[in-house]
Amino acid sequence: MKHFPAVLAIILLMAVPACRNGFLADNVRFADSQLRILLDKCDEGDTVRVPASFIDGEVTFVPIDDWVSGFFAGSLWYMYELTGDGFWKEHAKAHTERIDSIKYLKWHHDVGFMIYDSFGNGYRLTGDPAYREVLLEAARSLSTRFRPAAGILQSWDADSGWRKERGWRCPVIIDNMMNLEILFNATKETGDSSFYKIAVSHADKTLQNHFREDASSYHVVDYDPDTGEIRGKYTFQGCDDSSAWARGQSWGLYGFTMAYSYTKEAKYLDQAERIAEFLLNHPSLPADGVPYWDYDAPGIPDTYRDASAAAIMASALYQLSELDGNKEYRKEADRIMTTLASPSFRSEPGEGGGFLLQHSVGHLPAGGYVDVPLTYSDYYFLEALVRKQSRRL
Numbered sequence: 001m002k003h004f005p006a007v008l009a010i011i012l013l014m015a016v017p018a019c020r021n022g023f024l025a026d027n028v029r030f031a032d033s034q035l036r037i038l039l040d041k042c043d044e045g046d047t048v049r050v051p052a053s054f055i056d057g058e059v060t061f062v063p064i065d066d067w068v069s070g071f072f073a074g075s076l077w078y079m080y081e082l083t084g085d086g087f088w089k090e091h092a093k094a095h096t097e098r099i100d101s102i103k104y105l106k107w108h109h110d111v112g113f114m115i116y117d118s119f120g121n122g123y124r125l126t127g128d129p130a131y132r133e134v135l136l137e138a139a140r141s142l143s144t145r146f147r148p149a150a151g152i153l154q155s156w157d158a159d160s161g162w163r164k165e166r167g168w169r170c171p172v173i174i175d176n177m178m179n180l181e182i183l184f185n186a187t188k189e190t191g192d193s194s195f196y197k198i199a200v201s202h203a204d205k206t207l208q209n210h211f212r213e214d215a216s217s218y219h220v221v222d223y224d225p226d227t228g229e230i231r232g233k234y235t236f237q238g239c240d241d242s243s244a245w246a247r248g249q250s251w252g253l254y255g256f257t258m259a260y261s262y263t264k265e266a267k268y269l270d271q272a273e274r275i276a277e278f279l280l281n282h283p284s285l286p287a288d289g290v291p292y293w294d295y296d297a298p299g300i301p302d303t304y305r306d307a308s309a310a311a312i313m314a315s316a317l318y319q320l321s322e323l324d325g326n327k328e329y330r331k332e333a334d335r336i337m338t339t340l341a342s343p344s345f346r347s348e349p350g351e352g353g354g355f356l357l358q359h360s361v362g363h364l365p366a367g368g369y370v371d372v373p374l375t376y377s378d379y380y381f382l383e384a385l386v387r388k389q390s391r392r393l
Protein backbone atom coordinates (compact mmCIF):
# COMPACT_ATOMS: atom_id res chain seq x y z
CA MET A 1 0.00 0.00 0.00
CA LYS A 2 3.05 2.20 0.24
CA HIS A 3 2.67 3.19 -3.40
CA PHE A 4 -1.00 3.91 -3.14
CA PRO A 5 -0.72 7.73 -3.26
CA ALA A 6 1.22 7.71 -6.56
CA VAL A 7 -1.13 5.17 -8.11
CA LEU A 8 -4.12 7.17 -6.88
CA ALA A 9 -2.65 10.34 -8.37
CA ILE A 10 -2.34 8.66 -11.76
CA ILE A 11 -5.91 7.33 -11.63
CA LEU A 12 -7.25 10.72 -10.62
CA LEU A 13 -5.33 12.44 -13.38
CA MET A 14 -6.82 10.04 -15.91
CA ALA A 15 -10.33 10.11 -14.52
CA VAL A 16 -10.83 13.81 -14.05
CA PRO A 17 -9.05 15.64 -16.84
CA ALA A 18 -11.45 18.54 -16.38
CA CYS A 19 -9.80 19.24 -13.02
CA ARG A 20 -6.48 19.95 -14.64
CA ASN A 21 -5.87 23.56 -15.32
CA GLY A 22 -5.16 24.71 -18.87
CA PHE A 23 -1.50 25.35 -18.10
CA LEU A 24 -0.89 21.82 -16.92
CA ALA A 25 -2.89 20.18 -19.71
CA ASP A 26 -1.15 22.29 -22.36
CA ASN A 27 2.32 21.48 -21.07
CA VAL A 28 1.63 17.78 -20.63
CA ARG A 29 0.27 17.61 -24.20
CA PHE A 30 3.33 19.47 -25.43
CA ALA A 31 5.72 17.20 -23.51
CA ASP A 32 3.88 14.13 -24.77
CA SER A 33 4.48 15.04 -28.40
CA GLN A 34 8.02 16.37 -27.93
CA LEU A 35 9.36 13.45 -25.95
CA ARG A 36 8.05 10.96 -28.50
CA ILE A 37 10.32 12.70 -31.03
CA LEU A 38 13.29 12.46 -28.69
CA LEU A 39 12.53 8.83 -27.84
CA ASP A 40 12.61 7.95 -31.54
CA LYS A 41 16.11 9.32 -31.75
CA CYS A 42 17.27 7.49 -28.60
CA ASP A 43 15.85 4.09 -29.35
CA GLU A 44 17.23 2.52 -32.50
CA GLY A 45 16.64 -1.21 -32.75
CA ASP A 46 17.84 -2.77 -29.51
CA THR A 47 19.96 0.24 -28.65
CA VAL A 48 18.74 2.57 -25.92
CA ARG A 49 20.86 5.71 -25.89
CA VAL A 50 21.01 8.41 -23.22
CA PRO A 51 20.30 11.90 -24.58
CA ALA A 52 22.03 14.97 -23.16
CA SER A 53 21.33 17.91 -25.45
CA PHE A 54 20.54 19.16 -28.93
CA ILE A 55 23.42 20.96 -30.59
CA ASP A 56 23.75 22.17 -34.19
CA GLY A 57 20.65 20.27 -35.21
CA GLU A 58 21.66 16.94 -33.66
CA VAL A 59 20.69 15.18 -30.45
CA THR A 60 23.84 14.47 -28.46
CA PHE A 61 24.21 11.33 -26.36
CA VAL A 62 26.37 10.44 -23.36
CA PRO A 63 27.77 7.20 -21.91
CA ILE A 64 25.88 5.78 -18.96
CA ASP A 65 28.51 6.85 -16.43
CA ASP A 66 27.97 10.52 -17.30
CA TRP A 67 26.34 12.42 -14.43
CA VAL A 68 23.22 13.21 -16.49
CA SER A 69 22.39 9.61 -17.41
CA GLY A 70 19.39 9.22 -15.05
CA PHE A 71 17.44 12.28 -16.09
CA PHE A 72 15.82 11.05 -19.29
CA ALA A 73 14.56 7.90 -17.61
CA GLY A 74 13.24 10.13 -14.81
CA SER A 75 11.47 12.37 -17.31
CA LEU A 76 9.76 9.31 -18.79
CA TRP A 77 8.57 8.30 -15.30
CA TYR A 78 7.16 11.79 -14.78
CA MET A 79 5.35 11.45 -18.11
CA TYR A 80 3.83 8.21 -16.85
CA GLU A 81 2.81 9.97 -13.65
CA LEU A 82 1.34 12.94 -15.52
CA THR A 83 -0.56 10.92 -18.13
CA GLY A 84 -1.13 7.43 -16.71
CA ASP A 85 -0.22 6.14 -20.18
CA GLY A 86 1.47 2.72 -20.23
CA PHE A 87 3.51 3.84 -23.25
CA TRP A 88 5.57 6.05 -20.94
CA LYS A 89 5.92 3.35 -18.32
CA GLU A 90 7.27 0.87 -20.86
CA HIS A 91 9.90 3.33 -22.13
CA ALA A 92 10.72 4.56 -18.63
CA LYS A 93 11.48 0.98 -17.64
CA ALA A 94 13.74 0.43 -20.65
CA HIS A 95 15.69 3.64 -20.05
CA THR A 96 15.92 2.99 -16.32
CA GLU A 97 17.13 -0.58 -16.66
CA ARG A 98 19.67 0.53 -19.27
CA ILE A 99 21.70 2.20 -16.50
CA ASP A 100 21.34 -0.57 -13.92
CA SER A 101 25.12 -1.16 -13.65
CA ILE A 102 25.61 2.42 -12.47
CA LYS A 103 24.57 1.26 -9.00
CA TYR A 104 28.21 0.13 -8.58
CA LEU A 105 29.69 3.48 -9.62
CA LYS A 106 32.08 4.75 -6.94
CA TRP A 107 34.37 7.17 -8.76
CA HIS A 108 32.16 10.25 -8.49
CA HIS A 109 29.33 11.39 -6.25
CA ASP A 110 26.62 11.62 -8.92
CA VAL A 111 25.63 7.97 -8.54
CA GLY A 112 23.01 9.39 -6.15
CA PHE A 113 21.48 11.64 -8.78
CA MET A 114 21.67 9.12 -11.57
CA ILE A 115 20.00 6.26 -9.75
CA TYR A 116 17.51 8.25 -7.70
CA ASP A 117 16.06 10.12 -10.70
CA SER A 118 15.60 6.91 -12.64
CA PHE A 119 15.14 3.94 -10.27
CA GLY A 120 13.89 6.17 -7.45
CA ASN A 121 10.99 7.47 -9.49
CA GLY A 122 10.38 4.00 -10.91
CA TYR A 123 10.23 2.51 -7.43
CA ARG A 124 7.95 5.27 -6.17
CA LEU A 125 5.50 4.63 -9.01
CA THR A 126 5.65 0.85 -9.33
CA GLY A 127 7.01 -0.55 -6.06
CA ASP A 128 9.17 -2.98 -8.04
CA PRO A 129 11.36 -4.73 -5.39
CA ALA A 130 14.22 -5.12 -7.90
CA TYR A 131 14.37 -1.33 -8.16
CA ARG A 132 14.56 -1.09 -4.37
CA GLU A 133 17.68 -3.28 -4.44
CA VAL A 134 19.29 -1.04 -7.05
CA LEU A 135 18.58 2.01 -4.90
CA LEU A 136 20.19 0.37 -1.87
CA GLU A 137 23.25 -0.77 -3.81
CA ALA A 138 23.72 2.77 -5.16
CA ALA A 139 23.41 4.17 -1.62
CA ARG A 140 26.18 1.76 -0.54
CA SER A 141 28.35 2.89 -3.47
CA LEU A 142 27.85 6.56 -2.62
CA SER A 143 28.65 5.90 1.04
CA THR A 144 32.15 4.75 0.06
CA ARG A 145 32.87 8.39 -0.75
CA PHE A 146 32.34 9.51 2.86
CA ARG A 147 35.49 11.01 4.38
CA PRO A 148 35.04 10.78 8.17
CA ALA A 149 37.70 13.34 9.15
CA ALA A 150 35.98 15.99 7.06
CA GLY A 151 32.46 14.64 7.62
CA ILE A 152 31.55 14.96 3.95
CA LEU A 153 31.06 12.92 0.80
CA GLN A 154 33.86 13.66 -1.64
CA SER A 155 32.40 14.89 -4.93
CA TRP A 156 35.24 14.29 -7.34
CA ASP A 157 38.42 12.24 -7.21
CA ALA A 158 41.47 14.49 -7.28
CA ASP A 159 44.37 12.11 -7.76
CA SER A 160 44.68 12.73 -11.50
CA GLY A 161 43.70 15.07 -14.33
CA TRP A 162 42.67 18.68 -14.01
CA ARG A 163 41.54 18.35 -10.40
CA LYS A 164 45.01 17.27 -9.40
CA GLU A 165 46.45 20.07 -11.52
CA ARG A 166 44.36 22.53 -9.53
CA GLY A 167 45.93 21.12 -6.38
CA TRP A 168 42.65 19.95 -4.87
CA ARG A 169 42.58 16.99 -2.49
CA CYS A 170 38.97 16.46 -1.52
CA PRO A 171 36.65 18.73 -3.51
CA VAL A 172 33.00 19.00 -2.52
CA ILE A 173 30.55 20.91 -4.70
CA ILE A 174 27.25 22.40 -3.63
CA ASP A 175 25.55 20.13 -6.19
CA ASN A 176 26.40 17.21 -3.89
CA MET A 177 23.43 18.10 -1.67
CA MET A 178 21.28 16.51 -4.38
CA ASN A 179 22.91 13.13 -3.86
CA LEU A 180 21.74 12.92 -0.26
CA GLU A 181 18.20 11.89 -1.17
CA ILE A 182 19.25 8.37 -2.08
CA LEU A 183 20.85 8.04 1.39
CA PHE A 184 17.81 9.36 3.26
CA ASN A 185 15.68 7.00 1.22
CA ALA A 186 17.95 4.02 2.02
CA THR A 187 17.48 4.56 5.76
CA LYS A 188 13.74 4.97 5.28
CA GLU A 189 13.62 1.68 3.39
CA THR A 190 15.91 -0.39 5.61
CA GLY A 191 16.00 1.24 9.04
CA ASP A 192 19.80 1.24 8.79
CA SER A 193 20.70 4.68 10.16
CA SER A 194 24.25 4.71 8.77
CA PHE A 195 23.04 6.24 5.48
CA TYR A 196 21.06 8.92 7.30
CA LYS A 197 24.04 9.80 9.50
CA ILE A 198 26.27 10.33 6.47
CA ALA A 199 23.65 12.50 4.79
CA VAL A 200 23.15 14.63 7.91
CA SER A 201 26.88 15.01 8.44
CA HIS A 202 27.33 16.12 4.83
CA ALA A 203 24.41 18.58 5.05
CA ASP A 204 25.73 20.03 8.33
CA LYS A 205 29.24 20.53 6.94
CA THR A 206 27.83 22.08 3.78
CA LEU A 207 25.72 24.43 5.88
CA GLN A 208 28.78 25.38 7.88
CA ASN A 209 31.31 25.77 5.08
CA HIS A 210 29.69 26.40 1.71
CA PHE A 211 27.68 29.54 2.43
CA ARG A 212 28.50 33.21 2.63
CA GLU A 213 26.81 35.73 4.94
CA ASP A 214 24.18 36.57 2.31
CA ALA A 215 23.22 32.86 1.84
CA SER A 216 24.87 32.58 -1.57
CA SER A 217 27.15 29.59 -1.89
CA TYR A 218 30.60 28.80 -3.14
CA HIS A 219 30.65 26.15 -5.80
CA VAL A 220 33.64 24.12 -4.56
CA VAL A 221 35.05 23.66 -1.06
CA ASP A 222 38.27 21.68 -0.98
CA TYR A 223 38.94 19.77 2.26
CA ASP A 224 41.97 18.03 3.66
CA PRO A 225 40.60 14.48 3.84
CA ASP A 226 43.01 13.58 6.68
CA THR A 227 42.32 16.48 9.03
CA GLY A 228 39.03 17.89 7.77
CA GLU A 229 40.62 21.36 7.45
CA ILE A 230 39.34 23.56 4.63
CA ARG A 231 42.04 24.09 2.02
CA GLY A 232 40.19 26.60 -0.15
CA LYS A 233 36.90 27.77 -1.68
CA TYR A 234 36.56 28.08 -5.43
CA THR A 235 34.35 27.94 -8.44
CA PHE A 236 34.39 25.48 -11.32
CA GLN A 237 31.37 26.42 -13.42
CA GLY A 238 30.71 29.95 -12.15
CA CYS A 239 32.32 33.18 -13.35
CA ASP A 240 34.67 33.52 -10.37
CA ASP A 241 35.37 32.11 -6.93
CA SER A 242 33.26 34.73 -5.16
CA SER A 243 30.29 34.63 -7.53
CA ALA A 244 26.86 33.00 -7.20
CA TRP A 245 26.76 30.44 -10.03
CA ALA A 246 23.06 30.13 -10.81
CA ARG A 247 22.58 26.37 -10.99
CA GLY A 248 24.68 25.90 -7.87
CA GLN A 249 22.34 28.22 -5.96
CA SER A 250 19.37 26.19 -7.21
CA TRP A 251 21.01 22.92 -6.15
CA GLY A 252 21.50 24.40 -2.67
CA LEU A 253 17.88 25.54 -2.46
CA TYR A 254 16.58 22.18 -3.63
CA GLY A 255 19.07 20.24 -1.48
CA PHE A 256 18.23 21.92 1.83
CA THR A 257 14.50 21.80 1.10
CA MET A 258 14.80 18.06 0.43
CA ALA A 259 17.01 17.53 3.51
CA TYR A 260 14.37 19.23 5.67
CA SER A 261 11.63 17.06 4.19
CA TYR A 262 13.42 13.94 5.48
CA THR A 263 14.84 15.23 8.78
CA LYS A 264 12.48 18.00 9.92
CA GLU A 265 15.61 19.82 11.12
CA ALA A 266 14.61 23.49 11.42
CA LYS A 267 18.12 24.66 10.46
CA TYR A 268 17.73 23.09 7.00
CA LEU A 269 14.36 24.74 6.44
CA ASP A 270 15.80 28.02 7.62
CA GLN A 271 18.68 27.69 5.16
CA ALA A 272 16.35 26.83 2.27
CA GLU A 273 14.29 29.94 3.07
CA ARG A 274 17.42 32.10 3.31
CA ILE A 275 18.58 30.85 -0.10
CA ALA A 276 15.12 31.45 -1.58
CA GLU A 277 15.09 35.02 -0.26
CA PHE A 278 18.59 35.65 -1.61
CA LEU A 279 17.62 34.42 -5.07
CA LEU A 280 14.15 35.91 -5.35
CA ASN A 281 15.34 39.35 -4.17
CA HIS A 282 18.56 39.36 -6.14
CA PRO A 283 18.92 42.57 -8.18
CA SER A 284 20.10 40.64 -11.22
CA LEU A 285 17.13 38.22 -11.27
CA PRO A 286 14.95 39.27 -14.23
CA ALA A 287 11.29 40.05 -13.54
CA ASP A 288 10.25 36.85 -15.34
CA GLY A 289 12.14 34.72 -12.77
CA VAL A 290 14.68 32.97 -15.04
CA PRO A 291 18.21 33.83 -13.86
CA TYR A 292 21.30 34.59 -15.84
CA TRP A 293 23.82 31.73 -15.78
CA ASP A 294 25.61 33.37 -12.84
CA TYR A 295 23.98 36.01 -10.64
CA ASP A 296 27.26 37.95 -10.86
CA ALA A 297 27.93 37.28 -14.53
CA PRO A 298 29.79 40.02 -16.37
CA GLY A 299 27.72 41.78 -19.00
CA ILE A 300 24.25 41.31 -17.46
CA PRO A 301 21.77 41.83 -19.16
CA ASP A 302 23.71 40.94 -22.32
CA THR A 303 24.56 37.40 -21.37
CA TYR A 304 22.96 33.98 -21.24
CA ARG A 305 20.03 32.91 -19.10
CA ASP A 306 19.91 29.43 -17.63
CA ALA A 307 16.60 27.58 -17.92
CA SER A 308 18.05 24.67 -15.93
CA ALA A 309 18.67 26.84 -12.86
CA ALA A 310 15.12 28.17 -13.22
CA ALA A 311 13.47 24.75 -13.53
CA ILE A 312 15.33 23.39 -10.47
CA MET A 313 14.41 26.52 -8.52
CA ALA A 314 10.72 26.23 -9.50
CA SER A 315 10.55 22.60 -8.45
CA ALA A 316 12.26 23.37 -5.13
CA LEU A 317 9.98 26.35 -4.46
CA TYR A 318 6.85 24.21 -4.90
CA GLN A 319 8.19 21.79 -2.32
CA LEU A 320 9.32 24.56 0.02
CA SER A 321 5.90 26.14 -0.15
CA GLU A 322 4.29 22.81 0.76
CA LEU A 323 6.66 22.38 3.69
CA ASP A 324 6.58 25.83 5.24
CA GLY A 325 3.10 26.90 4.11
CA ASN A 326 4.40 30.09 2.46
CA LYS A 327 2.19 30.61 -0.58
CA GLU A 328 4.55 33.29 -1.92
CA TYR A 329 7.02 30.58 -2.86
CA ARG A 330 4.35 28.82 -4.90
CA LYS A 331 3.52 32.08 -6.65
CA GLU A 332 7.20 32.56 -7.47
CA ALA A 333 7.39 29.02 -8.80
CA ASP A 334 4.29 29.67 -10.93
CA ARG A 335 5.92 32.81 -12.29
CA ILE A 336 9.05 30.89 -13.30
CA MET A 337 7.02 28.08 -14.85
CA THR A 338 4.92 30.56 -16.85
CA THR A 339 8.12 32.00 -18.29
CA LEU A 340 9.67 28.62 -19.04
CA ALA A 341 6.48 27.51 -20.79
CA SER A 342 6.36 30.66 -22.92
CA PRO A 343 7.82 30.91 -26.44
CA SER A 344 10.89 32.61 -24.92
CA PHE A 345 12.07 29.30 -23.45
CA ARG A 346 9.85 26.44 -24.62
CA SER A 347 10.79 24.72 -27.87
CA GLU A 348 8.55 25.26 -30.86
CA PRO A 349 6.36 22.15 -31.23
CA GLY A 350 8.25 19.56 -33.26
CA GLU A 351 11.55 21.46 -32.92
CA GLY A 352 14.60 21.27 -30.65
CA GLY A 353 15.11 17.56 -31.27
CA GLY A 354 12.19 16.83 -28.96
CA PHE A 355 13.66 18.61 -25.93
CA LEU A 356 11.16 20.71 -24.00
CA LEU A 357 13.19 23.77 -23.02
CA GLN A 358 15.74 25.91 -24.83
CA HIS A 359 18.40 28.21 -23.36
CA SER A 360 20.23 26.35 -20.63
CA VAL A 361 23.88 26.70 -19.73
CA GLY A 362 25.98 23.70 -18.76
CA HIS A 363 29.53 24.95 -18.26
CA LEU A 364 30.13 28.39 -19.66
CA PRO A 365 33.77 28.93 -18.57
CA ALA A 366 34.73 25.74 -20.41
CA GLY A 367 32.45 26.56 -23.35
CA GLY A 368 30.39 23.39 -22.89
CA TYR A 369 26.63 23.23 -23.47
CA VAL A 370 26.05 26.98 -23.70
CA ASP A 371 22.55 28.22 -24.59
CA VAL A 372 21.20 24.80 -25.53
CA PRO A 373 18.52 22.35 -24.34
CA LEU A 374 19.66 20.08 -21.50
CA THR A 375 18.11 16.83 -20.30
CA TYR A 376 18.06 17.95 -16.68
CA SER A 377 16.22 21.19 -17.47
CA ASP A 378 13.42 19.08 -18.93
CA TYR A 379 13.49 16.67 -15.98
CA TYR A 380 13.03 19.43 -13.38
CA PHE A 381 10.44 21.20 -15.55
CA LEU A 382 8.37 17.98 -15.55
CA GLU A 383 8.97 17.44 -11.84
CA ALA A 384 7.76 20.99 -11.21
CA LEU A 385 4.60 20.23 -13.24
CA VAL A 386 3.99 17.15 -11.08
CA ARG A 387 4.52 19.20 -7.91
CA LYS A 388 2.32 22.02 -9.20
CA GLN A 389 -0.58 19.69 -9.87
CA SER A 390 -0.25 17.76 -6.61
CA ARG A 391 0.02 20.72 -4.28
CA ARG A 392 -2.17 20.89 -1.22
CA LEU A 393 -1.98 24.65 -0.67
Ligand code: GLY
Pocket residue numbers: 067175237247362
Ligand atom coordinates in the same frame (compact mmCIF):
# COMPACT_ATOMS: atom_id res chain seq x y z
N1 GLY B 1 26.12 18.79 -11.24
C1 GLY B 1 26.75 19.32 -12.38
C2 GLY B 1 26.10 20.54 -12.88
O1 GLY B 1 25.16 21.05 -12.30
O2 GLY B 1 26.54 21.00 -13.91
